[in-house]
Amino acid sequence: MATSSEEVLLVVKRVRQxxxxxxxxxxxxxxxxxxxxxxxxxxSHLYADIRCQKISPDGKSKIQLxxxxxxxxxxxxxxxxxxxxxxxxxxxxxxLQQLLPKFKKKANKELEEKNRMLQEDPLLFQLYKDLVxxxxxxxxxxxxxxxxxxxxxxxxxxxxxxxxxxxAFLADVRPQTDGCNGLRYNLTSDIIESIFRTYPxxxxxxxxxxxxxxxxxxxxxxxxxxxxxxxxxxxxGSQDLxxxxxxxxxxxxxxxxxxxxxxxxxxxxxxxxxxxDEGYGISSGPSTSSHSKTLKENSNAxxxxxxxxHSAMVLAxxxxxxxxxxxxxxETSSTDGNSKDSDFFQPSMKKVKLKESxxxxxxxxxxxxxxxxxxxxxxxxxxxxxxxxxxQQYATSQDIINSVNCIRHEMANYTPRxxxxxxxxxxxxxxxxxxxxxxxxxxxxxxxxxxxxxNDVQCELKHxxxxxxxxxxxxxxxFPVNTPFLEEKVVKMRSNLERFQVTxxxxxxxxxxxxxxxxNLTGHLExxxxxxxxxxxxWQTRRMLRKT
Amino acid sequence: SADDELSLLxxxxxxxxxxxxxxxxxxxxxxxxxxxxxxxxxxxxxxxMTRSNKLAIIASHCQESHFLYPSKHWxxxxxxxxxxxxxxxxxxxxxxxxxxxxxxxxxKNLMERTEVRGHQTETLLAGSLAKALCYxxxxxxxxxxxxxxxxxxxxIKAAGDSALQYMNFMNVIFAAQKQSILIDACVLDADSGxxxxxxxxxxxxxxxxxxxxxLAQYLLWxxxxxxxxxxxxxLPPPVHVDYRxxxxxxxxxxxxxxVCSVCLSIFCNFSPICTTCETAFKIALPPAMKAxxxxxxxxT
Numbered sequence: 001m002a003t004s005s006e007e008v009l010l011v012v013k014r015v016r017q018x019x020x021x022x023x024x025x026x027x028x029x030x031x032x033x034x035x036x037x038x039x040x041x042x043x044s045h046l047y048a049d050i051r052c053q054k055i056s057p058d059g060k061s062k063i064q065l066x067x068x069x070x071x072x073x074x075x076x077x078x079x080x081x082x083x084x085x086x087x088x089x090x091x092x093x094x095x096l097q098q099l100l101p102k103f104k105k106k107a108n109k110e111l112e113e114k115n116r117m118l119q120e121d122p123l124l125f126q127l128y129k130d131l132v133x134x135x136x137x138x139x140x141x142x143x144x145x146x147x148x149x150x151x152x153x154x155x156x157x158x159x160x161x162x163x164x165x166x167x168a169f170l171a172d173v174r175p176q177t178d179g180c181n182g183l184r185y186n187l188t189s190d191i192i193e194s195i196f197r198t199y200p201x202x203x204x205x206x207x208x209x210x211x212x213x214x215x216x217x218x219x220x221x222x223x224x225x226x227x228x229x230x231x232x233x234x235x236x237g238s239q240d241l242x243x244x245x246x247x248x249x250x251x252x253x254x255x256x257x258x259x260x261x262x263x264x265x266x267x268x269x270x271x272x273x274x275x276x277d278e279g280y281g282i283s284s285g286p287s288t289s290s291h292s293k294t295l296k297e298n299s300n301a302x303x304x305x306x307x308x309x310h311s312a313m314v315l316a317x318x319x320x321x322x323x324x325x326x327x328x329x330x331e332t333s334s335t336d337g338n339s340k341d342s343d344f345f346q347p348s349m350k351k352v353k354l355k356e357s358x359x360x361x362x363x364x365x366x367x368x369x370x371x372x373x374x375x376x377x378x379x380x381x382x383x384x385x386x387x388x389x390x391x392q393q394y395a396t397s398q399d400i401i402n403s404v405n406c407i408r409h410e411m412a413n414y415t416p417r418x419x420x421x422x423x424x425x426x427x428x429x430x431x432x433x434x435x436x437x438x439x440x441x442x443x444x445x446x447x448x449x450x451x452x453x454x455n456d457v458q459c460e461l462k463h464x465x466x467x468x469x470x471x472x473x474x475x476x477x478x479f480p481v482n483t484p485f486l487e488e489k490v491v492k493m494r495s496n497l498e499r500f501q502v503t504x505x506x507x508x509x510x511x512x513x514x515x516x517x518x519x520n521l522t523g524h525l526e527x528x529x530x531x532x533x534x535x536x537x538x539w540q541t542r543r544m545l546r547k548t
Numbered sequence: 549s550a551d552d553e554l555s556l557l558x559x560x561x562x563x564x565x566x567x568x569x570x571x572x573x574x575x576x577x578x579x580x581x582x583x584x585x586x587x588x589x590x591x592x593x594x595x596x597m598t599r600s601n602k603l604a605i606i607a608s609h610c611q612e613s614h615f616l617y618p619s620k621h622w623x624x625x626x627x628x629x630x631x632x633x634x635x636x637x638x639x640x641x642x643x644x645x646x647x648x649x650x651x652x653x654x655x656k657n658l659m660e661r662t663e664v665r666g667h668q669t670e671t672l673l674a675g676s677l678a679k680a681l682c683y684x685x686x687x688x689x690x691x692x693x694x695x696x697x698x699x700x701x702x703x704i705k706a707a708g709d710s711a712l713q714y715m716n717f718m719n720v721i722f723a724a725q726k727q728s729i730l731i732d733a734c735v736l737d738a739d740s741g742x743x744x745x746x747x748x749x750x751x752x753x754x755x756x757x758x759x760x761x762x763l764a765q766y767l768l769w770x771x772x773x774x775x776x777x778x779x780x781x782x783l784p785p786p787v788h789v790d791y792r793x794x795x796x797x798x799x800x801x802x803x804x805x806x807v808c809s810v811c812l813s814i815f816c817n818f819s820p821i822c823t824t825c826e827t828a829f830k831i832a833l834p835p836a837m838k839a840x841x842x843x844x845x846x847x848t
Binding site: 374375376377378379381382383384385386387388389390392395397399400401402403404405406407408410411412414415416417418420421422426427429430431433434436439440441442 | 568570572582585655656659663664666708715718741761769795800810813814
């Protein structure tokens with residue numbers, strides 16, 4: 001039953017679960033259901049365990065709410081109240097919708113991470129099954145090492161690159177005629193996001209008006225209808241929502257132009273001729289203030305201004321993300337590649353930049369680094385290398401003279417007698433020695449172990465090795481034992497190793513004996529475990545001695 | 549395909565005159581003549597197996613390494629006009645006759661020019677192997693476009709290993725491995741660690757013959773088939789090779805040692821200065837445990 005301290009947020013009567021009538025209780029940390037007339041909850045789920053909720057579609061006769069847990073289990077609740085089933089269900093849904101996100105983030109991430117790791121790595125999964133499921137070590141110990149290893153990874157993958165905005169995103173919203181004199185614009189969430197990021201003014205308008213005054217659909221219809229969106233922006237002064245936006249854009253553009261170009265490398269305006277006085281050169285008047293422009297020029301100028309403004313805004317979204325978050329008005333952030341720090345473009349930096357671009361290191365002259373020469377004192381050691389001292393056959397000079405004379409004499413009279421190279425008896429003894437079972441063939445006809453042992457036994461042996469390796473790794477990493485934590489751990493690991501031997505290794509050995517496999521497959525494993533036990537024993541005796 | 553692949557066999561015969569002279573006095577049934585006969589049988593068989601097979605024989609002496617076959621003096625058609633050695637006297641394939649005659653002549657000349665030198669008593673095996681590799685390389689370069697060749701070297705070893713040739717030997721072995729050239733070894737007397745290593749590294753066969761007089765049989769049975777055929781046959785199993793290195797200071801075989809990172813010399817004990825290249829080293833000692841002060845427990 002609910003503990004007295006639990007706050008019940010919502011009670012919904014007439015809720016069926018598994019064909020039983022009852023009531024649904026939504027509490028501060030869990031959702032529970034009790035059958036009619038009973039006090040105890042038969043179904044109870046913590047919000048942290050619920051992954052998501054689903055509702056049956058509107059048209060269906062049965063009004064249901066389904067809870068999907070992280071483990072994959074689903075629980076269905078059927079709202080049967082005649083009058084207010086939908087309302088009840090919606091109320092429950094809304095409350096859950098608010099509560100679930102709070103609990104979601106805490107447990108979700110870790111579990112998801114662990115599940116993901118187990119799924120990705122079958123070896124890890126097998127190890128988990130061998131060690132944790134069979135109760136050799138606890139799950140916390142298993143994850144203790146690994147979660148720390150992977151959380152670094154995770155943070156690295158989080159810092160993915162942001163996708164930029166295509167400059168043609170507005171143009172990509174190609175309208176389609178819908179038959180009778182109308183246009184149909186397809187807006188995806190990507191496009192909407194691009195519009196918001198590029199034109200913060202529009203975002204502001206959206207925030208102000210939706211959902212209070214206009215629905216989303218209406219807002220976007222007005223957006224596309226307004227002259228703000230159109231090619232020729234004629235400020236009609238009408239009650240257009242976006243007229244203000246147009247003015248803001250103009251202001252923004254003016255301020256951008258006013259900021260000028262800080263990077264002297266790309267500043268084109270500084271390339272103009274500056275005159276001293278009349279008659280001493282061309283006077284560079286301001287190019288923007290010209291009165292006698294034709295109408296066409298004016299409209300061209302307007303389009304060009306809009307293009308420039310649009311491009312500048314698109315660039316701004318990519319450059320200063322932090323600034324856009326800090327400042328309300330996106331236009332005040334530096335939008336055209338200017339660094340915020342004007343000191344950055346002092347003459348000294350300019351010189352460095354120029355130098356960088358004209359010098360190539362591989363075209364420079366080589367300055368060879370002087371290497372240290374090898375200074376060998378006893379180089380004769382290399383002539384014989386790392387070999388044993390061979391006892392040389394010593395021949396006296398008389399022996400040598402005799403041998404040479406003998407051989408010279410022999411070879412002077414040499415004629416090949418190829419028909420008398422081999423007698424049949426010697427040949428047959430040689431063949432006997434070379435046949436299987438002969439003198440020279442000992443040790444060759446042994447079958448490879450992997451041909452004699454069945455595959456499933458090999459698999460199991462591999463799993464045993466992996467599991468034993470993991471436990472032994474934990475065990476040996478405790479040495480040298482410096483802290484009390486390590487002491488505890490080493491004792492625990494010793495008992496874990498014993499348990500492993502009893503629960504896994506011994507049954508395997510028995511199984512092998514039953515199958516009459518004579519090869520000793522587990523000898524090495526036992527040896528490793530024995531060495532670990534010996535080490536533990538010596539450590540323990542030394543500890544006892546120190547204490548006494 | 550296998551038909552287009554040429555097979556080159558280079559036989560390196562150890563003709564150390566001192567060893568063979570002593571052998572002739574110990575065991576007169578098996579002398580260098582018998583050995584050369586067996587080699588000739590082997591080489592004839594190899595040439596007859598496939599028309600495109602190639603052959604080279606190098607005699608490894610203690611004063612030089614000499615090619616017995618093919619000879620520089622031989623040009624095809626040389627003996628055609630000569631009556632005394634014209635053609636084959638016993639109906640043998642011409643090439644074999646000519647080849648055998650050449651080998652005989654060359655080995656006789658070689659042994660004739662043997663001089664007595666007390667300080668040169670060891671077989672120049674590393675040099676012969678190097679010559680064999682160079683010959684193989686030359687023949688490979690002279691192949692026509694599209695032809696492939698598989699080569700192997702058969703070493704017939706009589707005298708013992710020469711310790712001073714260790715470095716050169718190892719270089720030859722690794723060069724052969726790089727070129728996929730097999731090195732087989734047929735050892736008559738004492739086991740040779742260097743040749744065992746060579747066979748292991750290059751994938752060849754090592755055999756120590758128990759009966760020298762049956763040498764021809766061993767050569768034909770074990771060393772005649774080439775690599776592809778060997779995988780189909782049941783041949784003597786590979787020998788276990790002891791790859792342990794010996795330390796430079798005592799020449800003892802060790803399993804774990806210290807290696808100087810500058811000159812790569814191996815030592816069994818740590819010393820702060822490498823004796824070969826005089827580099828100074830420091831090794832981190834395990835942190836010394838400070839003696840803990842024992843707190844006197846108050847007696848209750």
